[in-house]
Amino acid sequence: MPDPTFSRRRFLALGATALGTGLAGCNASAPGQEATQSSPDPTTDSASSESPYTRVYREVVDSVVLVRTGGGQGTGFVFDDSHVVTNAHVVGRASTAEVRFASDEWSRGEVVGRDRHSDLAAVAVAETPESASPLPFIEGEPTIGQEVVAIGNPYNLNGSLTTGVVSGTDRSIPAPTGYRIPDAVQTDAAVNPGNSGGPLVSLDGRVVGVINSGGGDNIAFGISAALTQRVVPELIERGEYDHAYMGVSFSPVTPSVARANDLEDSEGLIAVDVLEDGPSDGTLRESDLETIDGVRVPVGGDVMLAIGDADLSTAEDLGSYLALRASPGETVELAVLRDGRERTVDLELGSRPDREGA
Numbered sequence: 001m002p003d004p005t006f007s008r009r010r011f012l013a014l015g016a017t018a019l020g021t022g023l024a025g026c027n028a029s030a031p032g033q034e035a036t037q038s039s040p041d042p043t044t045d046s047a048s049s050e051s052p053y054t055r056v057y058r059e060v061v062d063s064v065v066l067v068r069t070g071g072g073q074g075t076g077f078v079f080d081d082s083h084v085v086t087n088a089h090v091v092g093r094a095s096t097a098e099v100r101f102a103s104d105e106w107s108r109g110e111v112v113g114r115d116r117h118s119d120l121a122a123v124a125v126a127e128t129p130e131s132a133s134p135l136p137f138i139e140g141e142p143t144i145g146q147e148v149v150a151i152g153n154p155y156n157l158n159g160s161l162t163t164g165v166v167s168g169t170d171r172s173i174p175a176p177t178g179y180r181i182p183d184a185v186q187t188d189a190a191v192n193p194g195n196s197g198g199p200l201v202s203l204d205g206r207v208v209g210v211i212n213s214g215g216g217d218n219i220a221f222g223i224s225a226a227l228t229q230r231v232v233p234e235l236i237e238r239g240e241y242d243h244a245y246m247g248v249s250f251s252p253v254t255p256s257v258a259r260a261n262d263l264e265d266s267e268g269l270i271a272v273d274v275l276e277d278g279p280s281d282g283t284l285r286e287s288d289l290e291t292i293d294g295v296r297v298p299v300g301g302d303v304m305l306a307i308g309d310a311d312l313s314t315a316e317d318l319g320s321y322l323a324l325r326a327s328p329g330e331t332v333e334l335a336v337l338r339d340g341r342e343r344t345v346d347l348e349l350g351s352r353p354d355r356e357g358a
Helices: 006-015 052-063 225-238 255-260 315-325
Strands: 064-069 072-080 083-086 096-100 106-115 120-125 147-152 160-174 180-187 199-202 207-216 219-224 248-252 269-274 288-292 295-299 303-307 331-338 341-348
Touching: 052 064, 052 072, 052 147, 052 160, 052 199, 064 083, 072 147, 072 225, 083 225, 096 120, 106 225, 120 225, 147 207, 160 207, 160 219, 160 315, 180 207, 180 225, 180 315, 207 225, 219 225, 225 315, 248 315, 255 288, 255 295, 269 295, 303 315
Parallel strands: none
Antiparallel strands: 064 072, 064 096, 072 083, 083 120, 096 106, 106 120, 147 160, 147 199, 160 180, 180 219, 199 207, 207 219, 248 269, 269 303, 288 295, 303 331, 331 341
16 A cells, blocks of 8 residues: 655665555565564553553553565454464465564464455464463444554554554454455555554454455555454464355445335345355346336346344345354245235355455
């Protein structure tokens, strides 16, 4: 994620070897090149020692690591006594990684699992310093306006801290596979190349999200604590994670879609395209696209109102349900509107496939 000002880019180029990436938190480095910036001493007394940001930094920084492979580097943090979590796009296709702790100790790591659909990866490390304890996660959902800090290694500036707030929740952000990552956390904390995989933490030192990308001025995103805690244990145990999949694309029922389909209310999601031989083939009806008043709208497809016990207002609602509450092979109950009548249908969920070329 290149800086928007030319002068700052020139400054950072003198101090680091970072190259911006499409997923803005990962930076590349020349083979064999060592980061030149030493980690700040978290025990140094200063006038700001009573700052809440100083306190959380001191609590967390020993558990934040630099993750380096032959293709680049990013950030990670200690997940349990022998594993570090980072982004899948940080480790790429590498089987091993070098991990450096805040104490400047290095450990060789084995990439034991990666899931590009959620952009998460787990790295097993041979040794961790006593000071590097696993970071706890928040319980429940973060609150918009809640103060957070991002700690990581942007532009090889190791152990850097930036501050901000939770700007939004339940966001849907791009995954490296071309699908979407649901339940993401948005923040205005500054995120730059090298921050990817690092923790976004609350002021009590709990992980709110795993930093994934920065999308523009004062906009950055993290993979939610809830999704991380669901995916990473499976990566550690099995090396992969299977995502629930319906094989159908939806569009929200806007007022124009409701009028075109003679619906009383603008609610639910209308089935636009059902994948042939996919889990929903033969269960859900797809729409035809028609031009009405000069606008192309889906007409005639099933309108999904609920899945299980969750009402659906947006595609994000559906994505979060599938990501956090459903599993492949599970049969879920769908409430749909078909031909003007509400009915219930059962659907056995499949496992999300990789997209060609992803």
